Amino acid sequence: MKSVLAIAGIAIRSAFRSRVVLSLFAMLLAIIVFLPMTIRSDGTMQGTIQIMLRYALGLSFGILSLSGLWSGCAAVAGEIESRTLHLVVTKPVRSLSIWLGKWLGIFLLHGSLLVICSSISTALLWHRLDREIEASGQTVSVRDLLYVHREVQPDEPSVLPEARNRLREEIAAQQVPGDVSPDQRLRELIQQLQLERNAVSRSGVRQWNLPLPPASRTDLSPRLVYRMSSSNVGAEPIPGRWILRDTNGTALMDIEQEGIPTAVNQIDLPPELLAGRDQITLEYINSGDRPVTVIFHPADGLILQIPAADFPWNLARSLVLMLGQLGFFIAAGLTAGTLFSFPVAAFLSLYLMIMIRTAGYIQGMANRVVATPWSDQPEAAGSWGTYLLTGIYRILAALVQPMTGHDPLQALALGRLISTRWLIDAVLIQGVGLCGLLALVTSFALSRKEIGLPGQ
Amino acid sequence: MKRLYTILLYGLGLSCLFGAGRLNLHLLDVRREQGITQADPVENAPPLVAFTTVTLGGFRGIIADLLWLRSSKLQEEGRYFELVQLADWITKLEPRFTEVWAYQAWNLAYNISVMFPAPEDRWRWVQHGIELLRNEGIRYNPGDARLLLELGWLYQHKIAGTLDDAHLYYKRALAESLEPLLSGARPDFQRWKALPPNREALQQVKGMASLLDRLRAADMDPWRWSQVHDTAPRELRLDPAWPVYSAFMKRETFERVFALSPETMEKIEDTYGPQDWRLPTSHSLYWAYRARQVARDTYEQVSSRRMIFQSLQEAFRRGRLVQNPDHSLFLLSPNLDVLPYVLQGYREAMAESENPSLRDGYRNFLWDAVFILYTYQEQTKAQSMLDELRRFDPTVDQTSSLDQVVLHLFAGRVEQMTQEEATSVVEGTLLQSLLWAQAGDARRAAGFEQLAVQLWSTYMDPRMNDPQLRERTGLPPLMQLRQSAALRLRESRSPQP
Numbered sequence: 001m002k003s004v005l006a007i008a009g010i011a012i013r014s015a016f017r018s019r020v021v022l023s024l025f026a027m028l029l030a031i032i033v034f035l036p037m038t039i040r041s042d043g044t045m046q047g048t049i050q051i052m053l054r055y056a057l058g059l060s061f062g063i064l065s066l067s068g069l070w071s072g073c074a075a076v077a078g079e080i081e082s083r084t085l086h087l088v089v090t091k092p093v094r095s096l097s098i099w100l101g102k103w104l105g106i107f108l109l110h111g112s113l114l115v116i117c118s119s120i121s122t123a124l125l126w127h128r129l130d131r132e133i134e135a136s137g138q139t140v141s142v143r144d145l146l147y148v149h150r151e152v153q154p155d156e157p158s159v160l161p162e163a164r165n166r167l168r169e170e171i172a173a174q175q176v177p178g179d180v181s182p183d184q185r186l187r188e189l190i191q192q193l194q195l196e197r198n199a200v201s202r203s204g205v206r207q208w209n210l211p212l213p214p215a216s217r218t219d220l221s222p223r224l225v226y227r228m229s230s231s232n233v234g235a236e237p238i239p240g241r242w243i244l245r246d247t248n249g250t251a252l253m254d255i256e257q258e259g260i261p262t263a264v265n266q267i268d269l270p271p272e273l274l275a276g277r278d279q280i281t282l283e284y285i286n287s288g289d290r291p292v293t294v295i296f297h298p299a300d301g302l303i304l305q306i307p308a309a310d311f312p313w314n315l316a317r318s319l320v321l322m323l324g325q326l327g328f329f330i331a332a333g334l335t336a337g338t339l340f341s342f343p344v345a346a347f348l349s350l351y352l353m354i355m356i357r358t359a360g361y362i363q364g365m366a367n368r369v370v371a372t373p374w375s376d377q378p379e380a381a382g383s384w385g386t387y388l389l390t391g392i393y394r395i396l397a398a399l400v401q402p403m404t405g406h407d408p409l410q411a412l413a414l415g416r417l418i419s420t421r422w423l424i425d426a427v428l429i430q431g432v433g434l435c436g437l438l439a440l441v442t443s444f445a446l447s448r449k450e451i452g453l454p455g456q
Numbered sequence: 457m458k459r460l461y462t463i464l465l466y467g468l469g470l471s472c473l474f475g476a477g478r479l480n481l482h483l484l485d486v487r488r489e490q491g492i493t494q495a496d497p498v499e500n501a502p503p504l505v506a507f508t509t510v511t512l513g514g515f516r517g518i519i520a521d522l523l524w525l526r527s528s529k530l531q532e533e534g535r536y537f538e539l540v541q542l543a544d545w546i547t548k549l550e551p552r553f554t555e556v557w558a559y560q561a562w563n564l565a566y567n568i569s570v571m572f573p574a575p576e577d578r579w580r581w582v583q584h585g586i587e588l589l590r591n592e593g594i595r596y597n598p599g600d601a602r603l604l605l606e607l608g609w610l611y612q613h614k615i616a617g618t619l620d621d622a623h624l625y626y627k628r629a630l631a632e633s634l635e636p637l638l639s640g641a642r643p644d645f646q647r648w649k650a651l652p653p654n655r656e657a658l659q660q661v662k663g664m665a666s667l668l669d670r671l672r673a674a675d676m677d678p679w680r681w682s683q684v685h686d687t688a689p690r691e692l693r694l695d696p697a698w699p700v701y702s703a704f705m706k707r708e709t710f711e712r713v714f715a716l717s718p719e720t721m722e723k724i725e726d727t728y729g730p731q732d733w734r735l736p737t738s739h740s741l742y743w744a745y746r747a748r749q750v751a752r753d754t755y756e757q758v759s760s761r762r763m764i765f766q767s768l769q770e771a772f773r774r775g776r777l778v779q780n781p782d783h784s785l786f787l788l789s790p791n792l793d794v795l796p797y798v799l800q801g802y803r804e805a806m807a808e809s810e811n812p813s814l815r816d817g818y819r820n821f822l823w824d825a826v827f828i829l830y831t832y833q834e835q836t837k838a839q840s841m842l843d844e845l846r847r848f849d850p851t852v853d854q855t856s857s858l859d860q861v862v863l864h865l866f867a868g869r870v871e872q873m874t875q876e877e878a879t880s881v882v883e884g885t886l887l888q889s890l891l892w893a894q895a896g897d898a899r900r901a902a903g904f905e906q907l908a909v910q911l912w913s914t915y916m917d918p919r920m921n922d923p924q925l926r927e928r929t930g931l932p933p934l935m936q937l938r939q940s941a942a943l944r945l946r947e948s949r950s951p952q953p
Contacts, residue, residue: 040541043580047537054538227534235570263571264534414535 003093007101012109014079015071024067025113031059032117036124045132045145052125053413060117061322061409065329068110069349072333075102076446077342096443099334103439106330111323118319122312146311147220150417152304154208154282159193166193198296200286206296208282210304218275220307221268224282227300230261231293238292242267243283252280256287259294274306308417317418321408324430328403329353331438338442338449355396359404366390366397402429512549520549520556536568540584547593557593558606561585565610575625582626586610590715601747601756608743608763615736616770628786631734631777636685637710641732641777645722651704655679658704663697670695681705716742728768728797735788737775741767758809765801768794769821773828778895789897790828795837799844819849823865830862831903838862863910878915879931882908886934886941894945909934 015021035056041047079085129142166189170176176185200206215222230238237258244253252273259265274280282302286294296302332352336345355362411418512519527542543560550556565585569578589607597603613619615626652658659665670692671678678684684705692698710716716739724745725731731738744763751757775791802818822845829838839858846852853861889904912934919926931937 040544042537042540042584044537047540050535050537051541055541237573258573260571260573262534263573265573 003097004101004104007093007098008105008108011071011075011102011105014075014084015067015106015109018071018074020070021067024063024070028060028063028113028117031063032056032120035059036121036128045129045136048128048132049125049146049415050413052121052128054409056121056124057118057412058409060121061114061326064110064114064117065326065353066350068106068326068330069333069353070346071106071110072102072330072335073337073342073345073349075106076334076337076442077340077345078337081342094443095446096439098446099439099443102334103327103330103435106334107323107327110326110330114322114326115319118315122315143310144220146415147217147307148309148311148314148415148417149223149305150213150308150419152210152213152306154302155211156197156208159190159197163189163193194298195295198298198301199293200284200296201293202286202288202291204286204293206284208302210280210282212274212278212280212304213306213308215274215306216309217307218271221271222274222307223305224267224269225300225303225305226259226265226267226284227263227297228259228261228265229295229297231295232261232290235260235262238286238294239288240294241285241287243285244269244273245281245283246277247279247281249281261294311415314412314415314418317423318408318412320423321418321426324426328430328434328438331435331442335438335442335445338445355400356403359397359400362393362397362400366393402434516549520546523549531563531568534571536571536581539564539568543584543588544592547588551596554597554600554602557589557597557603561589561593561606561610564588565614570620575622576629578620578622579626579629582610582614585614594715599750601751601760604743604747604750605756605759605763608740608747608767611736611743612740612763612767612770616740616767616774624786627736627788630736630739631779631786634710634714634734637706638733639706641734642725642730643707643710643718643721643733645718645725647703648707648718651700651707655708658701661697661700663695664701667692667695667697667701679705681709714739720746728764729791729793731771731794732775732777732791734777735771735775737767737771741771758805761801761805761808765798765805768798768801772798773824778897789892789895789900792829792834792837795825795829819845822848826858827862827865830858831900831907859910862907863914878911879937882911882915882931882934883937883941885911886938887945890938890941890945908937912937 036052039051039055041051076085126142129145133140133142133145163186167176167182167186170185171182176182198206224242228238230236232238237260239256239258241254241256243251245251253269255267257265257267284294284296286292329349333345333349336349336352339345340348406422408418410416523542523546527539527546530536530538530542543564547557547560562585565582569581569585572578572581586607589603589610593603594600594607615623615630617623620626652661659668668678671684671688674689674692676684676687678701685702693702695701707718711718716733721731721733721742724742727745728741731741733739741764744760744767747756748760748764751760771791771794773790774788775794776789777786778789779786798821802814802821806814806818822841825841826838826845829835829841835858842858842861846854853864856864885904885908889901889908891901892898892904893901912931916926916931919930932940
């Protein structure tokens, strides 16, 4: 342990000596101090919260991630080039201890900077909101304004099994045209079933069952958020009636609201309405006079937001997630620095970071699949080029998938509670699983590496 | 020898740098002449914009593209909070790209605003769009006629138009933001001219230093008029220097916030008659006038001329604000003074272009003018407009009297209307009469009253001798319709900003 701490201390000193790292820290300081002064929100307090957290904290985290990667690469590859690592490896220290020491040193430095940046950003946000509330003459407190909510989505079965059943029937009845692959037909059937489920024609009704978690504060309003499209072109509002019922079918609330297609529509519910209930049913009636059909978005058509926790609690959770990601980047840098020379390691690490940042795009490309020749539908049509590309994207997506996840900063900015399950998953996968795997790979590679040969 | 060599190298480097600098000026001149002005230094740019445009070079485009992608994604997801900042950055990265400014402003004012049901939220986004162009885009590109026209369009179409459900709220909010600065429909240009030109000169006015100190002592920033205006105690308002101070601050705030130059406003009034500067039509006229001054090609010249007379035409229809003292009434009435300028604008535009839409527009305008002047009891002018219409379009009925033409114009074939349609037309006309009477415009009230009587008579005449038909399809007595209109007026309330 002593050797680990000693190496950690050396790693911190080395990071401080790196010009690149120091430049990044200078940028960090500028971002924390100057960015909040220059950024403009949309003029609402919610806008101020979102933009301050997203930009100040997001950029700080981005810079620290870059710096962590760079320091990780430099800690091994750089030290091999400058021959300073030779002084350590010739001592009776295990390669795993070297890895741990270096990782710990860089992580402690960057992690503490992240915590400091978050604290400063939060304090500045709190101060700015306080001033804005005072100027606007509102009675709301900053604590209530930043209160975090839990998002509850309707409890509905997936349409996938039904879509598969229909596809099987269509294939058996030879109803799938030759130029349409089964995967493509499956996607069409999924869309069709989602449309059937979510479309509400004039005077039509749509119902959802919502399981309710307990609300932490009964004085704050839960909020119903819905998004829909309409068969009309444009953003003409569509009148709708919302009825909220308890499990016995008794109406607890019945209100009319004109929903704007494609916009995020909101209904604030009375705070006491959901107290003591574990489930409710929501009913939407398309009450317009004109023959317009409303289609609720399958992914975020209806969400119930329930007050769940104070902001600092969510901030702490998001910090844990960000620290987990930071730890992973440092570990990736150390591994790349062990396996390759410094420029190659830096380039590969940067590429990995870009891949993780563009994971959504990679995932999207991987999902735009055509049937593969080795799938169980030999009727599949498509070129080998498409199969190859799809295969590459699927491999990339599978590789990147454990390293990505939901964006904690987005959740923090939008006031969404970071759930315990999310936290545990992230810690186990990124913190323990991936970092542990990289530690083993790196220490193995380090123990096998012949440091001190000519040219090294 | 080595030192001499180093000095020589430094000298050569400096000479090259100097030469490149000199050559760059020449290159800029050539670019200006050829109209390729992307490399022209941005005028009036703050340090941040100047820095990004120079240091990022060609990479600006890539960053702008990435920000644009993010902006589109957020907009698609319904997350609008960041869009003002993103639009700000995108435009600052491409400060000379007219289309970027125009698109971003239009997107904020049109696409995003309609996503909000509450008029106050919509107004905030319309303002964001306007501010992006007015306070930044035009500031960096003062000679860009297209940007000036884009801004004019936002006033002319988004606020002065009636397509947006919240258009009345916009008009009212704009008027209420200008009213305290103008103290009426238009500024007192002579008084504004007599005021000190800047803050330094203001501080030299006798007693001003003492007033400013007293304001500071009362914990107010004397240069923040909104704060002083709302919170200054009575004893400070009685200070002898207060009238000059408040007038100066009103003018300064007006110029800074609305970016309008009093000198140009005065020139516009000299050319096109008095305007109500609380209304969006005056602002579209202002920006179109500015665009006309810097227009470089035919498109810009024609577009700015059109916007000028379209704004004047709109001012003729709804260019005078009628409010009662407690502002519970907000009505837009015609500004008859601008009629000659609208006619002149149309004639000049038609002489310039053969476009048939102009002729259609002119014909429609003449019909409107006949009707509006008639309802204002301006029979002579209405007759003159009818004569002009008949000269311009020989297919127009050449024989009917002015009364008959107006009646036909307003009600169409009123005799053939259903009972419900005729009732609503007559009641609506009486409502107009009451509305104008309440607004203190007796002339127009009388015009509508007269029209309602004529409509009622025209509809009822064929039924007077047929009791059965009268019983089945006849209208209620005028007195009853008047009471109904009065009741409707009491019930109607326009939205409050």
